[in-house]
Amino acid sequence: MIGSRPTIEDVARLAGVSRATASRVINNAPGASEPLRSRVQQAVAQLGYQPNETARALASGRQRTIDLIAADYHPDLSPGAHPYYSRVLTGAMTALEGVNVQLRIHVVARKGAAERIDAMAADTTVGAILANVTPDLASRFYSRCRKVVSLVPTAASVPAVEAExxxxxxxxxxxxxxxxxxxxxxxxxxxxxxxxxxxxxxxxxxxxxxxxxxxxxxxxxxxxxxxxxxxxxxxxxxxxxxxxxxxxxxxxxxxxxxxxxxxxxxxxxxxxxxxxxxxxxxxxxxxxxxxxPTEEMAAAATRLLLAGGVASGLRQRFAVQLVPRESTGRAPK
Amino acid sequence: MIGSRPTIEDVARLAGVSRATASRVINNAPGASEPLRSRVQQAVAQLGYQPNETARALASGRQRTIDLIAADYHPDLSPGAHPYYSRVLTGAMTALEGVNVQLRIHVVARKGAAERIDAMAADTTVGAILANVTPDLASRFYSRCRKVVSLVPTAASVPAVEAExxxxxxxxxxxxxxxxxxxxxxxxxxxxxxxxxxxxxxxxxxxxxxxxxxxxxxxxxxxxxxxxxxxxxxxxxxxxxxxxxxxxxxxxxxxxxxxxxxxxxxxxxxxxxxxxxxxxxxxxxxxxxxxxPTEEMAAAATRLLLAGGVASGLRQRFAVQLVPRESTGRAPK
DNA sequence: CCTTCTCGTGAGAGCGCTCCCACGTCTATC
DNA sequence: GATAGACGTGGGAGCGCTCTCACGAGAAGG
Structure with a gap:
């Protein structure tokens, strides 16, 4: 980011190996001998090399991003104004822990929602989690990009993680x-x-x-x-x-x-x-x-996306549980 | 995302122009005549072409992502457990409205924080907003990548947007x-x-x-x-x-x-x-x-990053205002 | 009528990486 | 000792796009 960062080319040159070998070591893929391995690792450390994720994504076609789409139909229900979204966020982040995948947030407003949806559907990502997106928009999104999971009851074809x-x-x-x-x-x-x-x-x-x-x-x-x-x-x-x-x-x-x-x-x-x-x-x-169980639901949706298996009409159900406190009478301690 | 999407090459071929011209029209850059313009636009519409943002980012070096780094030092202060982060999110999203830049969320835990920071610093993005990151981590981040703004009081050199x-x-x-x-x-x-x-x-x-x-x-x-x-x-x-x-x-x-x-x-x-x-x-x-004024502060930080101008030691201050309600006596109506 | 400038256009070189494939070299097999 | 297989290694194409540059055509000027 500052100045020009070292590329894999630089690493390879310093280690005296080819770009291919350097790549193997960096991704710890099989097919590199121990001596070369350590030489490359040393070069990486020396240069402070960090792979460029953009280039990686382009070359491999593998995606490292999941989208979280929050509908913003009403100011009071916007992600910032409603506690619900914080929990969705937490759940998704939990499921992403250790996986090298980033969460991207989108807020789609009522106006221009359809266009935004189309653009996002075209974007290459692991998939999208739909939080509070209306069924019509959800099914449009689904038909455009397939890899989506809704967190609320939605159109029959759209995969969803639902609470009872x-x-x-x-x-x-x-x-x-x-x-x-x-x-x-x-x-x-x-x-x-x-x-x-x-x-x-x-x-x-x-x-x-x-x-x-x-x-x-x-x-x-x-x-x-x-x-x-x-x-x-x-x-x-x-x-x-x-x-x-x-x-x-x-x-x-x-x-x-x-x-x-x-x-x-x-x-x-x-x-x-x-x-x-x-x-x-x-x-x-x-x-x-x-x-x-919002966190659990968001985490489940994330894992579904990560696993790549979101079949049409998929339904994963979550029970809702009574939490007794004091507003209905003395809470059992 | 589904099947193989059309590329700019397909658009150019269909419109009977070169890739360069198609690119000019798509980015509506100057230097393309009206007849070709409309031919390209028609091809885009016909194919349902949507540019691949990953390829764009790689080729242009321009970034379309801002990172929001939330420290997670304590379960009770984690992004999901504290209302604070929702407001940060809202503020950032507001500033990003209309700009084709996405917000990416990271939660960095105490353990392994330094490594995460280094990896993120190396990642090519517009910059990062630090929410509740400790001064030592913030300055490490800053020295690695430069383009950061803290939302809390922090190390002297690190640019910050601060509340009074x-x-x-x-x-x-x-x-x-x-x-x-x-x-x-x-x-x-x-x-x-x-x-x-x-x-x-x-x-x-x-x-x-x-x-x-x-x-x-x-x-x-x-x-x-x-x-x-x-x-x-x-x-x-x-x-x-x-x-x-x-x-x-x-x-x-x-x-x-x-x-x-x-x-x-x-x-x-x-x-x-x-x-x-x-x-x-x-x-x-x-x-x-x-x-x-959390939303305003987050929005300000986002704009600072977008503008590219985060000078070392920058301080932007925000006043804190009394909101009288009833817990201190009858609220003035 | 030739030069100069402008401007639309396309060819092509990358961006930094992955991954397929071909090329050794070394060991196992008959 | 010749052949096959396994394995490590590097060359190079290509992901989808941007952007520089050279080229040619047309307008303007002497």
């Missing part, structure tokens, strides 16, 4: 019901988000099963949305004894709203979230939530 | 003092973190200025640490009327700890944080905090 959102939402309501709560409202995410759709379905299934009334409100997956929704819900149904917020950020807002009306959490109104993100531990009281 | 941590911490205490609080404790970050060191210095400066006693405790920049620190502080100094937590996550823990002792926030103990991250809006009551 429906079961998870059902379990959340079941937990509340088991605690004796009977007026259980839900705050839902945006309709364009497939996870939000599934969680809503789970809530409705539970409500039907337990013979409760469906008390729903939109909250847009944001803290502000959750706050406003809880306030509206409480005004219209003052007898609510529990709220299921389909993401933690909304649950945090809900707790604040409930408290602001003079009610106590969990004594008067129990609150359960979904995700188990930062937000869950920052609330007061700490939030009972359904843990989405 | 000292002044910010001072202002936080000043705010508390202005509210009539006199027993103001602080919960500090880890000693290896340069931001933590500066914030501590700011606290001490304020304490001296206002003639208060220095009541400090470590909290490791984590929620758990903040919780434990507040509890310890309250036990040893039951008369505390304010806590300055040098990051929001610790402040969130502190609020929970204070509440658990039966005290009220802000009536009995006022709490002020630092950062203005997710955590600040999730606490109950919402957290008064010092806003660190």
């Amino acid at each position: 959102n429906i079961n998870g939402a059902y379990a959340a309501v079941e937990h509340l019901h088991g605690l004796g709560r009977r007026r259980i409202a839900a705050i839902h995410g945006p309709g364009f988000n497939t996870c939000a759709i599934d969680r809503r379905a789970g809530y409705q299934k539970a409500v039907n099963t337990f013979g409760l009334s469906d008390i729903s409100h939109g909250g847009g997956f944001t803290r502000e949305g959750g706050y406003a929704a809880a306030l509206a819900l409480l005004t219209e149904h003052p007898d609510l004894d529990a709220i299921f917020a389909t993401c933690d950020l909304m649950a945090a807002g809900a707790i604040q709203a409930i408290t602001s009306t003079g009610r106590r959490v969990p004594e008067d109104v129990a609150v359960i979230g979904f995700d188990d993100s930062f937000a869950a531990i920052c609330t007061n009281p700490p939030l009972t939530t359904m843990r989405l | 941590n000292i002044n910010g911490a001072y202002a936080a205490v000043e705010h508390l003092h202005g509210l009539g609080r006199r027993r103001i404790a602080a919960i500090h970050g880890p000693g290896f973190n340069t931001c933590a060191i500066d914030r501590r210095a700011g606290y001490q400066k304020a304490v001296n200025t206002f003639g208060l006693s220095d009541i400090s405790h470590g909290g490791g920049f984590t929620r758990e640490g903040g919780y434990a620190a507040a509890l310890a502080l309250l036990t040893e100094h039951p008369d505390l009327d304010a806590i300055f937590a040098t990051c929001d996550l610790m402040a969130a823990g502190a609020i929970q700890a204070i509440t658990s002792t039966g005290r009220r926030v802000p009536e009995d103990v006022a709490v002020i944080g630092f950062d203005d991250s997710f955590a600040a809006i999730c606490t109950n009551p919402p957290l008064t905090t010092m806003r660190l």
Whole structure:
């Protein structure tokens, strides 16, 4: 990077071998004798040689990059504004540990999304992880480049790593019901988000099963949305004894709203979230939530890509687990 | 990516021009007549041609990648576990909008950090943004590759974009003092973190200025640490009327700890944080905090790199601003 | 009408590496 | 002792692109 870096040519010359032999030693491929090996290694050390990854990629056709595509349809759901993406990042990085592959981040905005997708699909990489990309864009991407894995429920053909959102939402309501709560409202995410759709379905299934009334409100997956929704819900149904917020950020807002009306959490109104993100531990009281194994899912998607085997329609499912804290009653210690 | 993609050669052949002319049109460089221009463009469209960025980078020597290096010295401060990094990401992505440059993320662990640094320094990129990299590693990186910008206070020679941590911490205490609080404790970050060191210095400066006693405790920049620190502080100094937590996550823990002792926030103990991250809006009551302009700083660092002008010792300073919410008293609406 | 300048165009040399293939040399086999 | 096989080694083509340079045609000037 500074001045002109030594090339493999320089190494070969210094070691008195051919470029081919130097390459073999550097990639520790078989077919080089011990004496030459050490001479090359010495030359590498002496020159401080580091292979040029760009040239390597071009010559070998092997790729060293995985793309992480984050959809940015809404400012509040952008990668910087939502804790979700940090976890995706961590999971992907974990799977990449030790493998010489780099993670590249892309944020695709609503406008111009299709063009961006096409350009990225054409780019030569190991593959792409789709975080919160809508099904239509996902299938477009898939048909253009094949090597993609979605982290959210998506078009049937697109390979995906999915959480059991429906079961998870059902379990959340079941937990509340088991605690004796009977007026259980839900705050839902945006309709364009497939996870939000599934969680809503789970809530409705539970409500039907337990013979409760469906008390729903939109909250847009944001803290502000959750706050406003809880306030509206409480005004219209003052007898609510529990709220299921389909993401933690909304649950945090809900707790604040409930408290602001003079009610106590969990004594008067129990609150359960979904995700188990930062937000869950920052609330007061700490939030009972359904843990989405985001890191594990992102890691699985990464490994799938690395292995090269992403068959059309592939589905890998992850269970969602209850994490009891204090917002639904004393947490078991 | 799927099958063999068309190359510029194919485009040139189809358009009946040379590779050089095709390249000119594709990069819309001057020196191509209108008739040929449109013929090439048509060929591009017909073949669905997309340039191979790897080949481009190799041939031109121009780079299309910026590295974001996140140090991972401690599990609780890892990119996935701390809200800070999401904001860095957002800032960098914002600055990259419209520029055809990709962001690459690296997490460097304590062990093997030096080697990773060397390898990355050798890699051909536009440059690197150092988030929370220790001064010694930063200067090593800098001496190896030159094109780096640190986001935290660092070695003198290394270019950096810095927040006014000292002044910010001072202002936080000043705010508390202005509210009539006199027993103001602080919960500090880890000693290896340069931001933590500066914030501590700011606290001490304020304490001296206002003639208060220095009541400090470590909290490791984590929620758990903040919780434990507040509890310890309250036990040893039951008369505390304010806590300055040098990051929001610790402040969130502190609020929970204070509440658990039966005290009220802000009536009995006022709490002020630092950062203005997710955590600040999730606490109950919402957290008064010092806003660190992380997004702006990351964007500035990115632009510096893009412009190519990172002079040794460069310093770009950012002010830290008070964001009054409810944890220090009724927020001015 | 010849020179000079301009400008569009294509040939071709790389960028730094990988990898196939041909060429020894050395040992095993009949 | 001739032949086959194994193995280490280097030559060189080529990955897909950019970019310099030389060339030829047309416009401008004396």
